[in-house]
Amino acid sequence: MTNPLRDARPLPAQLADRLRDRIADGDWEPGHRLPSEQELALEYGVSRPTVRSAVARLVDSGILRVRHGAGTFVTSHHGGIQAGLQELRSTSRIIAEQGYNCEVVYRSRELRPASAEEAERFAGLPGLPVIAIERCFLADDEVVAFEHDLINAAVLPDGVAAEDISGSVFEFMEPLGLLPVQALAHVRAVYDAAIGWGPRRPEQPLYVCLDQVHYLADGRAVSWSQAFFVEDKFEFTLVRTR
Amino acid sequence: MTNPLRDARPLPAQLADRLRDRIADGDWEPGHRLPSEQELALEYGVSRPTVRSAVARLVDSGILRVRHGAGTFVTSHHGGIQAGLQELRSTSRIIAEQGYNCEVVYRSRELRPASAEEAERFAGLPGLPVIAIERCFLADDEVVAFEHDLINAAVLPDGVAAEDISGSVFEFMEPLGLLPVQALAHVRAVYDAAIGWGPRRPEQPLYVCLDQVHYLADGRAVSWSQAFFVEDKFEFTLVRTR
DNA sequence: AAGTGGTCTAGACCACTGA
DNA sequence: CAGTGGTCTAGACCACTTT
Structure with a gap:
């Protein structure tokens, strides 16, 4: 049977929201580099694949940009x-x-x-x-x-x-x-x-x-x-x- | 399936193409159930996450439909x-x-x-x-x-x-x-x-x-x-x- | 050379389906 | 109940960037 209590959102979506909030709060400014995926995984107590999935969502939204070997950066955004x-x-x-x-x-x-x-x-x-x-x-x-x-x-x-x-x-x-x-x-x-x-x-x-x-x-x-x-x-x- | 090629496409994309071809060839008809993710992983020599990623691509394209607990099915498609x-x-x-x-x-x-x-x-x-x-x-x-x-x-x-x-x-x-x-x-x-x-x-x-x-x-x-x-x-x- | 992201694996555990 | 997909972890190895 369906368990009504267990409908928490997936971890990557929750983490994406928390990161989005921190960016909206100005915690990380446009152009700034985020902590590494390893560090974020430690900080939020999740695995690195979960961090990667969360970051991928924010990249889709145009909020983050990833540069291989260099890091993950906050983008500055335009109209609309x-x-x-x-x-x-x-x-x-x-x-x-x-x-x-x-x-x-x-x-x-x-x-x-x-x-x-x-x-x-x-x-x-x-x-x-x-x-x-x-x-x-x-x-x-x-x-x-x-x-x-x-x-x-x-x-x-x-x-x-x-x-x-x-x-x-x-x-x-x-x-x-x-x-x-x-x-x-x-x-x-x-x-x-x-x-x-x-x-x-x-x-x-x-x-x-x-x-x-x-x-x-x-x-x-x-x-x-x-x-x-x-x-x-x-x-x-x-x-x-x- | 170890991947010896240097600039090969990611495994999930390659697998998605092979599955797409088998469906196009009529190997699996619309409405039929695919082998389980475990079986596909064995058959193609990849891990289950890789199979899941390939299947997700075909679901995005509207070719497959996944039913939790029941299996993965070929959809019949319409115009366009x-x-x-x-x-x-x-x-x-x-x-x-x-x-x-x-x-x-x-x-x-x-x-x-x-x-x-x-x-x-x-x-x-x-x-x-x-x-x-x-x-x-x-x-x-x-x-x-x-x-x-x-x-x-x-x-x-x-x-x-x-x-x-x-x-x-x-x-x-x-x-x-x-x-x-x-x-x-x-x-x-x-x-x-x-x-x-x-x-x-x-x-x-x-x-x-x-x-x-x-x-x-x-x-x-x-x-x-x-x-x-x-x-x-x-x-x-x-x-x-x- | 050290640190970063890119990819993939193996496996655990859960929820759901259908006989 | 066995079998399926859903989720998440831990870690390996690679390619790339920066110092």
Whole structure:
């Protein structure tokens, strides 16, 4: 059976957060060299592969740069909200961690049966109850993303209503023990005036779309999320290796 | 499998290719379970972490699906050219490996000094010699991508001319020992009629742009590539983990 | 030469699946 | 229950950078 107590995040992700915080706090300035992987392993009481995995995450996010034989260095970064594509984080958290004031505005929230196409995403039958959400994200009062979410209501405990959800979906799911641990994402470019809404929508309806299904630790699909990031407001980085 | 070759690719990448080939050959059909990680490790003479790393690459590409406790399964795939974003492969190879006939058409090839902005990408000075290339990729006679490349001519051996380059840039660089091992990529959405050219350009000028700098094993930046993938012709997949 | 990151191994222990 | 994948460790050896 599933053990609800043992859903701590993996060590590399925890360590990456601690290192990210130290950099954000100015503990290590841009250009500065971090302690060696060996030293970090000792300091945090983990193995060197775990340190390497944590560092790799921050390299993906564009925060660190590694130079073979020389060391690991803090990069200085440019415009846009930095986001590593490979790390699964809630949109609001990505925005907030960059020092912006993040606000989430809901346009609609509705419990309804899923269409055949929608149900297929959850490997479920048509008519499966889902909570459909439309919302947008603001960073310092500027619209930076729109998001369409479909939450599989079958995995939610009884008595949860669509109106209970506000702000971050991740923060809503976490106390229920339903935090997604993995997402299978597709990347698309979208040019569609029907996506944006509200008075502050961007002039040009051009978006990077992350179409992703979120999975729980037990493999169940918990949500289907289509996030539309306003082009130029985000800086999506990615490390590709041979 | 001890690895006697000096500049061989990492074992996980080699193993991923061998598994990919076996799947392409129909050795394992969609839906079928692969041998366990332990068995694959024995069969190929590598450790289990190496097998896991290889499998992770194929999961990123959408070719495999892993079910905890049950096994690793071959997925059946849909439309578009499948490409895992995290794996660095040449555009022509991605297309060819999906069974399409890949053709590369060059529009221009030119040796010239880099502008200030361009040189910055290479951490070089303005005036740095670069080879600028414009080309497009066809899969089964259909245009699927346009690409602008800038190759740092300072890393090329003397006597190499812009006209020597044809087909895949990777295949041109490999025998020179200048194969990139890593790319730092930015993902953007682009809607611009100035990108496409030629009689077969797509009706709608909407692209997923991979803006990437390629690095050699010694850390030198060797090329700056802006690849514009025609929306809907590619299926870029990505696994995001917590 | 010393110290750094790059790669890979062997193996331990856990959680999950399916018979 | 046996077998599978999920996670993490300890350490070996190599290539590279710096002194």
